[in-house]
Amino acid sequence: MTPDAAPADPSPAESPQRPATAPRRRPTPAQIRRWRKYLADERAEGAVYRELAARREGEERQILLELAQAELRHEMHWHRMLGEHAHRRTRPSAKRVVLRSLARHFGSVFVLALAQRAEGASPYAEDSDATPQMAADELVHEEVVRGLAVRGRNRLSGNFRAAVFGANDGLVSNLALVMGMGATGASSSLVLFTGFAGLLAGALSMGAGEYVSVRSQRELLSASKPTQATLAAAPNLDLDANELVLVYKARGMSQEAAEHRAAERMGYFSCDCDPSLSLNPEKADEDGMEHETIGSALGASAASFCFFASGAIVPILPYLLGLSGTPAVIVATVLVGLALLCTGGVVGLLSGASPAKRAFRQLGIGLGAAACTYGLGLLFGTTAL
Structure with missing residues (x-):
């Protein structure tokens, strides 16, 4: 064989073995209808979060935009599953249509509450065509929306x-x-x-x-809230003989944490050698107390x-x-x-x-x-x- 000659085709016995890939099964009409509905609902949910984000600022806005991005990942999954059938649009469920309209015009805690229920009612956990990650995402999304809704509920609660x-x-x-x-x-x-x-x-x-x-x-809550008396009395107290430790123990702190707090209050050190024993400066002397939002x-x-x-x-x-x-x-x-x-x-x-x-x-x-x-x-x- 000359250098310019093309190599002969290998015989079947000499051909390299290639891994066989199973042809993708064509989806049934029922699957196509269901996937189109999922795709439409994911698009609508992403739009809801973007509408809500447009009416908010700061951290809440960022959280809502990230939720919309997560819905986009789910949208792309159903788009790939549908393939050539994805071009035909389907209307989302009536709940999603109403939810998007409310989000566009109101953007209130009511919309977040509805979105929370929509995330909690996701069918992905029972549908084998959805990935386990998508089902897990929906559970997490419900908790994220619940957390956002709690802020509004607290403002309304009183x-x-x-x-x-x-x-x-x-x-x-x-x-x-x-x-x-x-x-x-x-x-x-x-x-x-x-x-x-x-x-x-x-x-x-x-x-x-x-x-x-x-x-x-x-x-009653005001009477139960710790005062700043410890700050005024601390400079004149003796570290070895004072009741400042008892104050913090009465508020539920351990002996070690109470002694640490007393020494800190009395100025024996200016930084926390063990931050876990000290409160956040923004919440000093509250000692973890959580008050119900009761309104005026x-x-x-x-x-x-x-x-x-x-x-x-x-x-x-x-x-x-x-x-x-x-x-x-x-x-x-x-x-x-x-x-x-x-x-x-x-x-x-x-x-x-x-x-x-x-x-x-x-x-x-x-x-x-x-x-x-x-x-x-x-x-x-x-x-x-």
Whole structure:
């Protein structure tokens, strides 16, 4: 064979053995539909996080953008799985559409609570077409969103608690009062007067009670919070004979940590040889105490008064519109039932639980209480008036 001649093709026996690669199985129509839905949902979730990030700053903004980037990785997985079928777009689920719209226009803790539920309901753990890393990612994402939502929940927890309790108390107590009076056969004017009296009395009682409750709670926490007295007394104390160590031991510190803190307070050293025995300077003398976010007394009182009144007026709306007797009772019950479903759903949403379950629980409790007074009204009737 001349140098310029091309080498002959090797015979089959002489051919090098190449590892056989199994041809990729074509996806079924059901798989294509499911993957397209996953792809659309991942795109929508990434858009939700970007919409939320646009309304925030600093650390929260960065966290949300990183979540959007993680959703992009999941999006690319389904894009690769679909291959030539990825060009056809599918609408995301209705929940994702609503969530993105809310994120674009509101960007509140309600949206984060909904996003938390969406991450927690991921089907990837049961779907073999999703990777284990993707299923793990969704679990982590739920906790990240939960952490972001906690910040908003803490800001709402004080006055929001008073508002929710006030609205529910107004709905339930005044519905029970109106239904009880309506069942006796009393005139519409008497039922209406009774409803207004219940509204005013309840709202004043709730407002005053909430003010006293929150004020007392804040005073109790203030009395329990460590003072800065140790800083003033420390320079004049003897390291070998003083009660400064007892102060820190009374706050729950170990003997070693208490002695370290006492020496630090008295100026025997200016740096921490063992930082684990000292508190962060920004939290000095708090000793790890965590106080519940309870809101202001006036704010809680005003919220309680207003929301009780807003809830208590619902049962008397039919009487204000001229209805009377059984039709008025039925309309009042329906209106209050819808309001209870709304407040229960909001509470469930903010708590990260099932809104539907909390809504129907609220409805059952409220209508059950009203049914008791309605039964008493039927039992006594107008003859007892």
